[in-house]
Amino acid sequence: MTEGPFLLRQDDEGVVTLTLNRPASRNGLSLGMLGALRDALADIETDASARVVVLAGAGPAFCAGHDLKEMRARDYDPAYVEKLFTLCAEAMQAIVALPKPVIARVHGVATAAGAQLVASADLALCAEDARFATPGVHIGLFCSTPMVALSRNIAPKHAMRMLLTGDLIDAETALRFGLVNDVAPAAELEARTLALARKIASKSPLTLAFGKKAFYRQAELPLAEAYVFASGVMAENLKARDAREGIGAFLDKRAPCWTGE
Structure with a gap:
């Protein structure tokens, strides 16, 4: 068969x-x-x-x-x-x-x-x-x-x-x-x-990608190195349009509109 x-x-x-x-x-x-x-x-x-x-x-x-x-x-x-x-x-x-x-x-x-x-x-x-x-x-x-x-x-x-x-x-x-x-x-x-x-x-696809990659990477690092790495990820994530949109939507009490950028 x-x-x-x-x-x-x-x-x-x-x-x-x-x-x-x-x-x-x-x-x-x-x-x-x-x-x-x-x-x-x-x-x-x-x-x-x-x-x-x-x-x-x-x-x-x-x-x-x-x-x-x-x-x-x-x-x-x-x-x-x-x-x-x-x-x-x-x-x-x-x-x-x-x-x-x-x-x-x-x-x-x-x-x-x-x-x-x-x-x-x-x-x-x-x-x-x-x-x-x-x-x-x-x-x-x-x-x-x-x-x-x-x-x-x-x-x-x-x-x-x-x-x-x-x-x-x-x-x-x-x-x-x-x-x-x-x-x-x-x-x-x-x-x-x-x-x-x-x-x-329903979440930002870019944010999910940032988060998933960072989760597995930081788990391989010693504590101090993990914080340095995660801080860099946060800073890079903050440059994204979706992060600015998400923060703005939260402060303005409205639903965010994700672009994946």
Whole structure:
């Protein structure tokens, strides 16, 4: 059988929903899927109409991680394996580097590299029945690349527990760990995610780009250097037309009119 498009894109007033579209494999991250995701993010980066991205999954799961059947079919060929994990790293970093907020909308399971997707997103909402895990230890393949995103997203003790046991955690535990921002009834997940995305999309796109880039950059710096860096970002941001417009609108008690400049 021939697979359909790896990704489905839907645009709705500045909110772009990218849906992983391999439901029969629980949206396994094959070479094709990872390439499609990386390329879609590159397209969105230069699309002025796109303000916020929602990552979702078709079928019964968000994403079950790498496609193990594809790995075995390729006989674990070293060249294929190197290409696979390089492409995965590029896709995950593209999420972080995208100058537009990315929200993961999670239902079913998000395991291994699927959990990595959730941890790489800027925000995440999940259904009450969602489950998360980094289960590589069960099959003799430690979740080393998911570990990178996970360890930068939740407390070390929580990350190590997930990585060392491979156990599934439920939605409320993921919320307590800080892996997701909110838990919703399954029937409300899409609407609540869209409402959050639209709220963020109503802000200045230039300001969001400044803020997202600065957030991840300052986190890599020592405290004193982080303040020097952030002060420079604030000064540069203040030169923007949107900043002047936003301040003026606030003082004049009116709605701002963003230009993205």
